[in-house]
Amino acid sequence: MPIDKVAAAAYHIPTDLPEGDGTLAWQATTMVVVTLTADGHTGTGWTYAPAAAAALVTELLADVVTGSDAADIPAAWAAMTRQIRNAGRPGVAGYALSAVDVALWDLKARLLDVPLVRLFGAARPQVPLYGSGGFTTYDDDATTAQLRRWVQDQGIGRVKIKIGESYGTEPERDLHRVALARRVIGEAAELYVDANGGYSAKQAVRLGERMREHRVTWFEEPVSSDDLPGLRLVREHCAADVTAGEYGCDLAYFTRMCQAGAVDCLQIDATRCGGYTGWFAATAVAAGHNLQVSAHCAPNLHLPAAAATVNLRHIEWFHDHQRIEADLFDGAADPSGGLARPRADSPGHGLTLRTAAAERHRVR
CATH class of the missing domain: 3.20.20.120 (Enolase-like C-terminal domain)
Incomplete structure (x- = not known):
């Protein structure tokens, strides 16, 4: 089944209390959610990353994933890896690729009507x-x-x-x-x-x-x-x-x-x-x-x-x-x-x- 749509959104969620560790403190966490659709089914993936990761999905990854066969995840993963070569990995590009990959696997399992595990x-x-x-x-x-x-x-x-x-x-x-x-x-x-x-x-x-x-x-x-x-x-x-x-x-x-x-x-x-x-x-x-x-x-x-x-x-x-x-x-x-x-x-x-x-x- 060809993937017909790729979308990404970013959500900024406040913490319930201020949080911090040895080197960083924060009061909100950003989650980037990616959705893919094929044959009326939707796959969802997400990552915890700056909102820029959502923009990167839309600007760099959506075109290489759209139209690809939802069953052929290795091919899509390789195409995304090539596409972000100059965008830097690890970093925001790695977060974006990760969210799309999770959505690909979720979509494939839903198309097959089986639990992902x-x-x-x-x-x-x-x-x-x-x-x-x-x-x-x-x-x-x-x-x-x-x-x-x-x-x-x-x-x-x-x-x-x-x-x-x-x-x-x-x-x-x-x-x-x-x-x-x-x-x-x-x-x-x-x-x-x-x-x-x-x-x-x-x-x-x-x-x-x-x-x-x-x-x-x-x-x-x-x-x-x-x-x-x-x-x-x-x-x-x-x-x-x-x-x-x-x-x-x-x-x-x-x-x-x-x-x-x-x-x-x-x-x-x-x-x-x-x-x-x-x-x-x-x-x-x-x-x-x-x-x-x-x-x-x-x-x-x-x-x-x-x-x-x-x-x-x-x-x-x-x-x-x-x-x-x-x-x-x-x-x-x-x-x-x-x-x-x-x-x-x-x-x-x-x-x-x-x-x-x-x-x-x-x-x-």
Whole structure:
């Protein structure tokens, strides 16, 4: 079936509280949604990116996708990759390509009238997840309330908070918040931290040593994801698993990270690395180096692909994105018990944008 229409829109959604991590703060998140139509069916993809990604879809990618066969996703993906050669990748162009690719896979599954996880081929019926938030902008009360909701109310046994505040200049507050998190979640739940590249390598080693008493088992991006020697140094001296990789948008980047021995688990973001097509290519690279992968953010988008990935560890149930997806889409998953199931009772990824609800946030 030929694709007859490509459309893109951008929505700017305020956060429920100010959010921040080791290197950035924000009070709203922009989601770019792409829709493709063929034979009366609509496929939907999205990414969390500047509104410019929607313009790039319209200006550069729509023409190469329109008229292509909805079944031939590799051909469309290759054509889009050629088209954005001079637009820069990774970056906004990578976000735009990713959203279109997700929409292509959703459209194909809907045309075939099968759930997307069945089109991929399931490796597991449900996917482990961890609650992610604990922003550096939260006070102790907000952090406590969020952690309790995950662990006590929803039964999620893995949680992550942000550290590395103000580019690593507040290490004592970081450690205070780690200790608080452990007290709130108790001894049974796993505790993860994410510095978003806020520390230097030696500082991260020192902080990692001091976090041992709180049994932190996952240290995400202790230094920049671009600092492969620094990641390897932290990994060699840290009791927690070191992970990074979500900002890479090409296989060469993921390959370098794996070959450098920089991480214990590779993070992959389908909304940045080329959609579902890019996801499965990156998971294959990780598998070739005997590494597990974790899905970064956009939890409902990742569910079908994560359930089809043999070397998956878990997905990130990121507070900012899961709130948006639950509010603006029908069909969002339930994380209760620390496990989520991809939709197997409807075609495609099973999510449908609530256009009227989203319209008030539209900026493009």
